[in-house]
Amino acid sequence: MQLAKEVKYLIHKEVLLEWRSKYTINGVLLYVVSTIFTCYLSFVSLSDKLAWNALFWIILLFASINGVSKSFLQETKGQQLYSYILASPAAVLISKTVYNILLMLVLTTIALGFYTLVFDSFTPPDLLLYYVAVVLGSISFSTVFTMVSAIASKAGNGGMLMAILSFPIIIPVLILLIKLAKNAVDGLPWENSYDEIGMLLVVNVLTVATSLLLFPYLWRD
Amino acid sequence: MNKTWWKILGSVLVVYTAIAGLLLGVPRLPILNESIRNLYFHVPMWFSMIVLFSISVFYSIKSLSSKSEIDDLKAVESVNAGIIFGLLGLVTGAIWAKYTWGQFWSFDPKQNFAAISVLLYFAYLILRNAIDEEQKRAKISAIYNIFAFPMMVVLLFVLPRLKDSLHPGNGGNPGFNSYDLDSRMRMVFYPACLGWILIGYWVYTIRFRLRSIETKQQHN
Numbered sequence: 001m002q003l004a005k006e007v008k009y010l011i012h013k014e015v016l017l018e019w020r021s022k023y024t025i026n027g028v029l030l031y032v033v034s035t036i037f038t039c040y041l042s043f044v045s046l047s048d049k050l051a052w053n054a055l056f057w058i059i060l061l062f063a064s065i066n067g068v069s070k071s072f073l074q075e076t077k078g079q080q081l082y083s084y085i086l087a088s089p090a091a092v093l094i095s096k097t098v099y100n101i102l103l104m105l106v107l108t109t110i111a112l113g114f115y116t117l118v119f120d121s122f123t124p125p126d127l128l129l130y131y132v133a134v135v136l137g138s139i140s141f142s143t144v145f146t147m148v149s150a151i152a153s154k155a156g157n158g159g160m161l162m163a164i165l166s167f168p169i170i171i172p173v174l175i176l177l178i179k180l181a182k183n184a185v186d187g188l189p190w191e192n193s194y195d196e197i198g199m200l201l202v203v204n205v206l207t208v209a210t211s212l213l214l215f216p217y218l219w220r221d
Numbered sequence: 222m223n224k225t226w227w228k229i230l231g232s233v234l235v236v237y238t239a240i241a242g243l244l245l246g247v248p249r250l251p252i253l254n255e256s257i258r259n260l261y262f263h264v265p266m267w268f269s270m271i272v273l274f275s276i277s278v279f280y281s282i283k284s285l286s287s288k289s290e291i292d293d294l295k296a297v298e299s300v301n302a303g304i305i306f307g308l309l310g311l312v313t314g315a316i317w318a319k320y321t322w323g324q325f326w327s328f329d330p331k332q333n334f335a336a337i338s339v340l341l342y343f344a345y346l347i348l349r350n351a352i353d354e355e356q357k358r359a360k361i362s363a364i365y366n367i368f369a370f371p372m373m374v375v376l377l378f379v380l381p382r383l384k385d386s387l388h389p390g391n392g393g394n395p396g397f398n399s400y401d402l403d404s405r406m407r408m409v410f411y412p413a414c415l416g417w418i419l420i421g422y423w424v425y426t427i428r429f430r431l432r433s434i435e436t437k438q439q440h441n
Contacts, residue, residue: 147368148368151348151361151364151365151368154357154361155348155351155352155361156352161347161348161351164344164347164348165344165348165365167340167344168337168338168340168341168344168369168372169341169368169369169372171337171376172334172337172372172375172376172380175380175384176380176383179383179384195383196383199379199383203375206371206375207371210367210368210371211368214285214364214367214368217285217360217363217364218360218361218364
């Protein structure tokens, strides 16, 4: 019960901080929009739906790495110390993960909308399934990148380490996501996608469980 | 003697598989032909790698609670030894692929995922190099090692089953069980796996002892 209360307060704090500065959400939003626009200017029109799908996930991957890695890297040592005194490590990790999931859901929804607006030639016939893939993608990116950014911030060597550490871990998830999204683009019935959806959920549960087990060892210096 | 018997066993088994693997009879099959013998040299590499990486995770977990330098050294040296076997597995697979699939690297899912899982452990070693303070390095790298291990299991054992692969035993292709009707191959394959795992463990203990002498000298 104590944990739920702490998590609630910490999420409230994160959202409030973000709402005051609006730095991350606007920054990543501008990043996504300008990337999509640059892609549009260089491709003009994509010739097949595989490329359409792959390009969207690449844009999403880099946007979420930029957005989520902020969560631990941008905090100062003093801020971290303060929140660790007030709350349990599990509450800190859960609140950061939930906040990142919320942030990524907003961002990816806007990104998908803008992407289908700009590249309208291959809008998937099964938009609902595609959106399920996008939602699962935001959740998986958030859970994995939150923990990796915590590791990278403790190693004290921000950006580059974040990329090196997170790419090998995120690739299996990304492969599953692209396959699921491709099913939606091809307009296959939902039964063909249950395997991927189940695997993604299992991977997420696994990631959250190991993160929760390991974070108490990580946060203390 | 009770400390060296497994080293002798490992050496004897590896020498036996090198000779018997090249000389004993194998099933005659189209396309595969004699390249089926690669089973004795390619697959044991992956088993040894998995065993060594599991040892590494075990000592990473142990070092988180014990905070001892020895456990940390054991974890990193078993990764070092495991990576050698992973690279050998990739090379032996690529050579086999050249003669059966036509190319060294044909971007088969199994090849890609194996390469990515080796990358995972290179990332672990780079993470270690990025941190100077010893205790901090031990703690953070142990955490990354434990965090990455389930992903490696997903990469090597789960994902190749979902994708279409040319690799034997995946994507509806028959594994060696279905070729080995008279159990001739099992006579070499199982000793090969055991032998290479023992040799891999031996390599790891030697590396660990060298490393612990080095650190002892540095402290003095």
